[in-house]
Amino acid sequence: MEFHFDVDALLGERVTAVDQHLQPPGRRGPGYTATHRVDLQQQLMTIIDEMGKASAKAQNLPAPITSASRMQTNHHVLYILKDNEVKTAGKGAIIGFLKVGYKKLFLLDHHGAHNEVEPLCVLDFYIHESLQRHGYGKELFQCMLQCERVQPHQLAVDRPSEKLLCFLRKHYNLQGTIPQVNNFVIFEGFFANQHAPVRKLPPKRAEEEIKPYSLTDREFLKEEVEPPWPFNQSHSLTRSSSLGNSPVRTCLKPFLNEQELLRNLRLCPPHAAAHHLLNGEPGGPAAQRRRTRGSAVGQDGLVAQRSSYSRYGNPAPLPEGVAGGAERRAESSREPLRRLQDSEGRTMITSQDPSHPALLPQPGGTVRHSEGTSPPTEPALTDRTKDPGIREASESKPSGRGDPVDCLPPRFDSRWYDRAGVPWGKQLSWTVAGVSRDAQWIHYKQEYRNTRPW
Numbered sequence: 223m224e225f226h227f228d229v230d231a232l233l234g235e236r237v238t239a240v241d242q243h244l245q246p247p248g249r250r251g252p253g254y255t256a257t258h259r260v261d262l263q264q265q266l267m268t269i270i271d272e273m274g275k276a277s278a279k280a281q282n283l284p285a286p287i288t289s290a291s292r293m294q295t296n297h298h299v300l301y302i303l304k305d306n307e308v309k310t311a312g313k314g315a316i317i318g319f320l321k322v323g324y325k326k327l328f329l330l331d332h333h334g335a336h337n338e339v340e341p342l343c344v345l346d347f348y349i350h351e352s353l354q355r356h357g358y359g360k361e362l363f364q365c366m367l368q369c370e371r372v373q374p375h376q377l378a379v380d381r382p383s384e385k386l387l388c389f390l391r392k393h394y395n396l397q398g399t400i401p402q403v404n405n406f407v408i409f410e411g412f413f414a415n416q417h418a419p420v421r422k423l424p425p426k427r428a429e430e431e432i433k434p435y436s437l438t439d440r441e442f443l444k445e446e447v448e449p450p451w452p453f454n455q456s457h458s459l460t461r462s463s464s465l466g467n468s469p470v471r472t473c474l475k476p477f478l479n480e481q482e483l484l485r486n487l488r489l490c491p492p493h494a495a496a497h498h499l500l501n502g503e504p505g506g507p508a509a510q511r512r513r514t515r516g517s518a519v520g521q522d523g524l525v526a527q528r529s530s531y532s533r534y535g536n537p538a539p540l541p542e543g544v545a546g547g548a549e550r551r552a553e554s555s556r557e558p559l560r561r562l563q564d565s566e567g568r569t570m571i572t573s574q575d576p577s578h579p580a581l582l583p584q585p586g587g588t589v590r591h592s593e594g595t596s597p598p599t600e601p602a603l604t605d606r607t608k609d610p611g612i613r614e615a616s617e618s619k620p621s622g623r624g625d626p627v628d629c630l631p632p633r634f635d636s637r638w639y640d641r642a643g644v645p646w647g648k649q650l651s652w653t654v655a656g657v658s659r660d661a662q663w664i665h666y667k668q669e670y671r672n673t674r675p676w
């Protein structure tokens with residue numbers, strides 16, 4: 223990778239280690255001033271930013287995980303390998319880089335026990351495409367191992383790519399992994415000798431919060447799904463960006479305008495976070511994991527952030543004032559609702575309980591009736607249920623009554639009502655980008671959306 227300035231002079235050695243101070247170690251002539259220093263630092267930052275972008279592209283990441291600004295805010299070390307042999311117009315070139323750093327992790331050992339450790343982690347590693355498989359990666363990695371005085375099996379690797387796994391297998395015989403619930407990969411022998419660099423952590427202070435699983439450097443890349451209005455206004459789930467801080471659950475703020483609230487609640491598709499809030503379910507990782515079916519193993523760090531994890535007890539109960547709170551509790555003992563679709567594609571909500579609030583007259587001409595008073599016609603499969611994805615969702619949640627349409631996903635819980643007594647999960651259509659969509663479509667999109675950033 224070439225630059226318009228003299229990389230050779232800037233970096234000096236073949237391999238340069240850079241920390242958060244971003245001090246270029248290169249040659250300093252007699253007339254070296256503060257202005258020069260700023261210029262050189264700017265050049266170094268340009269190199270880091272460009273290499274970070276190239277690495278992200280090589281790994282199909284949506285954004286770089288290595289940049290000058292991220293280097294300044296983290297205690298990472300960047301090893302930069304330069305080409306001082308093949309000079310490009312006398313300025314040299316960058317071959318690649320390797321970023322490492324110590325991280326507090328909760329890692330499982332062979333017995334499945336959690337260990338709070340702080341190993342050196344491989345965070346980002348890139349060799350320019352034109353120079354891969356020429357031994358440069360090994361040269362850089364070897365240099366890092368010597369500088370950090372660490373053995374390969376003592377490292378934790380942050381979500382390694384296939385290429386990196388092959389690399390570690392070939393050069394360091396690292397094959398057997400110890401399964402983890404986060405995105406870090408550790409190898410056999412990791413726990414065998416826990417002397418340096420696996421740091422002994424100081425005793426925890428009484429009030430110090432812990433996170434259940436470890437965050438990777440790549441967590442910020444994950445798709446952030448903003449809850450629908452008004453939950454994005456309420457700050458009820460305050461996400462902390464700092465490592466180790468659990469999110470804090472506070473009371474929902476009073477809503478702004480009741481009319482506006484009701485109108486928007488009906489327009490907004492149910493969101494997992496909103497559902498979670500309204501149902502007041504315990505936000506345990508297991509419960510969350512069930513909702514993130516299809517996502518990669520190792521979502522737990524993110525899940526823990528999102529689920530208001532606290533070591534000090536259960537999540538706060540849902541405040542009475544929250545829309546649907548009292549009604550929802552009352553509804554929990556009611557007969558379950560059923561949704562049927564007739565041969566003309568009309569949707570019907572039915573229940574054996576004629577006084578069920580969901581059977582109140584609804585806008586939009588939806589047919590709702592209690593069972594016994596007006597039996598539904600035989601349900602028919604719609605065109606969409608011929609869609610393999612939808613069919614799979616339907617078949618995976620049988621109603622137990624042989625009804626292929628009565629397969630409402632768990633998110634659309636019948637106990638979930640707004641203030642007007644309309645069950646949110648039973649809303650029949652939402653307008654998405656100007657197109658009317660129904661609950662099954664929304665569910666399909668949620669279930670099969672790829673939550674991985676790449």
Ligand SMILES: CC(=O)SCCNC(=O)CCNC(=O)[C@H](O)C(C)(C)COP(=O)(O)OP(=O)(O)OC[C@H]1O[C@@H](n2cnc3c(N)ncnc32)[C@H](O)[C@@H]1OP(=O)(O)O
Pocket residue numbers: 277280281344345346347348349350353354355356357358359360361379380381382383384385386388389390392
């Ligand atoms: C935590 C993380 O950073 S994950 C991200 C790792 N980075 C990437 O995936 C970016 C793209 N890849 C690269 O930049 C490089 O391939 C690196 C950094 C993984 C390895 O650097 P290289 O200079 O290619 O390694 P080096 O030449 O020393 O060793 C080559 C060995 O690496 C592995 N390797 C390198 N490229 C590939 C590849 N395209 N496919 C499979 N294995 C590969 C192989 O084991 C290879 O040995 P082989 O050629 O005999 O099969």
